[in-house]
Amino acid sequence: xxxxxxxxxxxxHGKLDSADRNKLPxxxxxxxxxxxxxxxxxxxxxxxxxxxxxxxxxxxxERKVAFENIKKAAKHYGIQMNEKDWKELxxxx
Numbered sequence: 001x002x003x004x005x006x007x008x009x010x011x012x013h014g015k016l017d018s019a020d021r022n023k024l025p026x027x028x029x030x031x032x033x034x035x036x037x038x039x040x041x042x043x044x045x046x047x048x049x050x051x052x053x054x055x056x057x058x059x060x061x062e063r064k065v066a067f068e069n070i071k072k073a074a075k076h077y078g079i080q081m082n083e084k085d086w087k088e089l090x091x092x093x
Contacts, residue, residue: 003061006032007069009076010040030066030073031055037066039073046079052089063090 008027021038030037030048036055037048048070058066067086074081083089 003064003068005068005072006065007039007072009073030069031058031062032065032069033062034058037070039069042077042079045070045073045077049074049081049083049089052086053091060086 006027007030008025010024010028021035024035024038024040026032026035028038028040029035030039030052034055034057036058037044037051039045039048048066052063052066052070055063055066063086067083067089070089071081073079
């Protein structure tokens with residue numbers, strides 16, 4: 001599996017209900033295959049960073065892609081990330 005970021009900016013922002021989330025493209029999620037952790041604004045990026053280790057039933061390769069997606073979204077929204085590897089967000093490892 002490629003560890004290249006798949007995230008692309010999207011115009012939906014703020015609190016998302018389930019109907020809103022269903023309309024979002026896969027490319028807006030940290031974990032696109034599972035459609036987990038939408039990265040639609042700075043707040044959601046921070047949430048994805050904090051909840052990274054709570055996402056269940058994903059492989060290490062999927063975590064690598066999610067980390068790259070979070071990094072790309074963080075840069076887009078002006079959030080500084082000090083983590084250099086996905087394992088730094090996975091506090092359970």
